[in-house]
Amino acid sequence: MAALWLKLRAVPGWLWPLAIGAVLLVLPFLGLNYGATRQIELTLILALIVLGLNLSLGYAGELAMGQVAMYAAGAYAAGLANKAGVTDIWLQLLIGGGAALIVGLISGIPGLRLGSWSLAMTSFFLILIVPDVLSIFKEETGGRNGLAGIMPATSFGQMIDGRTYYVLIVAIAIVVFALIRNLVVSDHGTALRVLKQSPVLASSMGISVFRAKLTAYAIGAVPAGIAGVLFANLDLFISPEAFAFSFAMTVLAASIFGGSASIYGALIGAAVLQFGMNQSTNFSKFGLIISGAFLLIGGVAFTGGLSGLVRSLVRKADIAAKRRVGIEPVPAAPADVERLDGALLRTDGVSKAFGGNQALSKVSIEAAPGAVTAIIGPNGSGKTTLLNMISGFYRTDAGTIELDGRPIQGLSSYRVARAGVSRTFQTPNIPEKLTVFEAVQAGCYATERASVFASVLRLPSFWRARRENRAAAERALALVGLSAQRDEPADSLPLGNRRLLEVARSLAASPQVVLLDEVASGLDEDELEVLESLVRRLRDAGMTVILVEHNFQLVLRLADDIYVLAQGAVMAHGTPEQIESNPRVMEEYLGVTAETNAAGGGDHE
Template sequence: MAAFWLKLRAVPGWVWPLIIGVALIALPSVGTDYPVIRQVELTLLMALIVSGMNLSLGYAGELAMGQVAMYAAGAYTAGMIGAAGITEIWLQLIAGAAAALIVGLISGIPGLRLGSWSLAMTSFFLILLVPDVLSMFKGVTGGRNGLAGIAPPTFAGEMIDPSAYYVIIIALVIGWFAVMRNVVVSRHGTALRVLKQSPVLASSIGISVFRAKLTAYALGALPAGIAGVMFANLDLFISPEAFSFSFAMTVLAASIFGGSSSIYGAVVGAAVLQFGMNQATNFQQYGLIITGAFLLFGGVLFTGGLSGLAWSLIRRADAAARRVTGVQEAPAAEAEIPEMSGAHLRISDVSKAFGGNKALTEVSVDARPGAVTAIIGPNGSGKTTLLNMISGFYRTDSGAITLDAHEISGLPSYRVARAGVSRTFQTPNLPEKLTVLETVESGRYARDRVGILGAVLRLPVFRRVRREDRLEAERALALVGLSAHRHELATALPLGNRRLLEVARSLVGGPKVLLLDEVASGLDEDELDVLASLITRLRDAGMTVVLVEHNFQLVLRLSDDIYVLAQGKVMAHGTSAEIESDPRVMQEYLGVTPEDVTTAHGGDDD
């Protein structure tokens, strides 16, 4: 049974939805009644809309209900040009998708610029405005009475009969989900999941937060526009009631219930909601209550919706099958560190205040390639603030930060990352539902960039970069000793391994400067040895390493140059031997006075 399961799992994932698509196409030929065919058509159109919402909500982490307004834009665009005599379906699809994209950009740009819940509110009001906007132009839209007189669609001048139209809907849905799948399983999809976890983390690996969110929102507009075009040509009549707030709630419920972080969960959620509501005789009266029940059921009882539950069961079956059959992980990649080109990081008289609190005052640090530069000091001395300023998360009040004489202070954090600065965090910041290998691969987002079109079409450049991403990720995992965990969920690792995983992710992009923020915290002795050996090898390979650490003995063991911060200022600077013997450091950092040292030595002599 286990061997059969592994063979089943070896079948490419795209095969199953293709089989379902072929089965749906065959429905009319086996005598399926028209009411069922119509429900299938409406389900598929809703699935298109839900999939667009999933890109924003499930992958980019932005609640936006504007897909219904984009759906309306596509429908009314097709309806108006159809009524005007332009009946070619492919022209209507292009026009409808373009109209939906424009609506998405108009609502998305200000909403995403404002941040937080602004996009949700912007898209919410956009839905409420749809009937009023249609009424303002009732001469061409029909206003609240609806738009009638839409000419039947044609293809190459020939009218499309209902059975062919049904096949076209299925073909469009299959085509869109193929596009969505290719995006989601590429580095762009991984970037969106990283973004959903933490915009700070996304910026630290070179992802432009605004651009990525806008791309997801705009891309999600396309299937909504396509669905609108097909809906307008289904009955050759459209009215504002089809794009109401209750329908927006239905779309949201389908997304949550089916699984917003899923490619095909949109189809599952749409099918349950569409067929379920069709069975509710009093749906018009209790529609919002029924929709709310699906929201609660999918969001509370099934974390991640039905697809999340299914994926959890599949992962357990995979693990059980591997144990039974004795399948072993692939051997680790060669853990070699090539020669690296570190950059000269210079921090000159940098100051930073938060209100009246001065976090840093005229701090200067010089970190050179081929050296480990440590920054130590008691809690509250400004160490992490300094790293955040180097990374571009904070702006300097005064002073300058340069990388090989090029100033990076003032640059947004994602551009600092692309310039070659990589870092870890005090608290490991790992995206949910990503494997260890995928997490490390995400660190290469800013390297060898491939556009959305390349990912969708699986161009040769995409395949080459994907192979390199996998190869470099395997090498980075081997460096930190985590190769055996490559297919485990990153968030399931113990604390020590999560810290080492962050180091691997920071290294995989080939940075010029590596910022390690208390990376040794929580590591056991074996893990500390792995970390110390890795840092030494990176230094010897030419990397610029900046180490912020509380483990004083580890700092003394690894560092070539040490800066000691106290109350936001550089209190001492020197080699390991000089810092270890500095009485001010002993007192401020270790809490040991010179008298204590003298007493201790005197006791030893006795």
């Protein structure tokens, strides 16, 4: 049984939905009646709209419900084009998809620029104004009476009959789902998932939060627009009622019930709601209540919706089957560190105040390639603030920060990451629902070479980037000794391994400078050994390593150069020997007397 399960799991995951699509395609030819065929058509139209919502809500974490307005834009663009004589469905799809994309961009740019809940509010407003906009252009749209007299669609001059139209809807849905799937399984999809959980982590990995969210929202508009075109040509009549607020609730309920963080969740949710609503003869009266009930059940009973439930059952079955068959992960041999090109990082007179608190005052440091530069000092002395300034999270009040002579102060954090500066966080920032391997591969985003377009269409640059990123992630995992855990959920790792995972992620993009913020705390002896040897190998390979660390003995063993911060200023600078023999540093600021240090009690925490 276990062996059979593993064999089935070895089948590429995309084959299952494709098989379902193939079955749907042939159903009318096997005698499916008109009523059921229509339900499938409406389900697929709803699924396309939900798919767009899932992209922004489930992947990018942005509650943006404007899909119904984009659906309306697609439908009316197609209807009006049709009345102007454009009956060709392919041209209409282009026009309707384009119209929806424009609505997505127009509402997304200000909504996202303003931040916080603005996009949710903008898109909510967008749904409410649909009937008013249609009334304003009553002459063209028919206002509240709707747009009637749409001619049946054609394809390259040929009339499309009912059955062919069904096949067309199914085929278009398969293609759109496949393209969006390509996006979500690409590095851009992983970037969205990271972004949803931690914009700070995302930007430290070179992801532009604004651009990624806008991409998800705007791309999500296109399936909704396509759905609108398909709907307009299905009934040959559209009216504002079809795009009302209650329908927006249905879309949201389908997304939550099916599982917003899954593209197939869109299909599951749409099917449940479409067929569920059909069973309720009173739907028109109680539509909002029914949608609300699905929303509650989906949100409360199982987080992640039905698709999340299925996914977790499959994962459990995988683990059980592997245990029964006796498959153990094979640890990879420790990887060699390739030659690295570090860069000289220099801060000159950097200052930062938070209100009246002068956290940093005229700090000048230099970190050379092929050297470990340590920054130490008591709690609150400004070490993390300095790292945050270097990595672009805080703006400098004064002073400059240069990378190989190029100023990087003032750049946003994702640009600093792309310039070659990578970092770890004091509290490991581990994205949920990613495997260890995916979390490390996500680190490659700073040097991502495949565009969203190339990823969706799987152009050669996508395959090349994927090969390279996978190899880089495998290498980074092997460097920190986590290859055996590659398929485990990243957030299930114990603290020590989480720190090593952060280091691996920060190395995946082959940065020039790596900022390690207290990576040693919480590591056991074996893990500390792995880390120490890794830092040495990185340094020997030419990387610039900046180490913020409380473990003084580790700093003495690893550092080539040490800066001691006190109350936001550099109070000493020198080699480990110089720092160790500086009594003021040892006693006054690190609280280590000559005797405790000799006894090895150098960790001042």
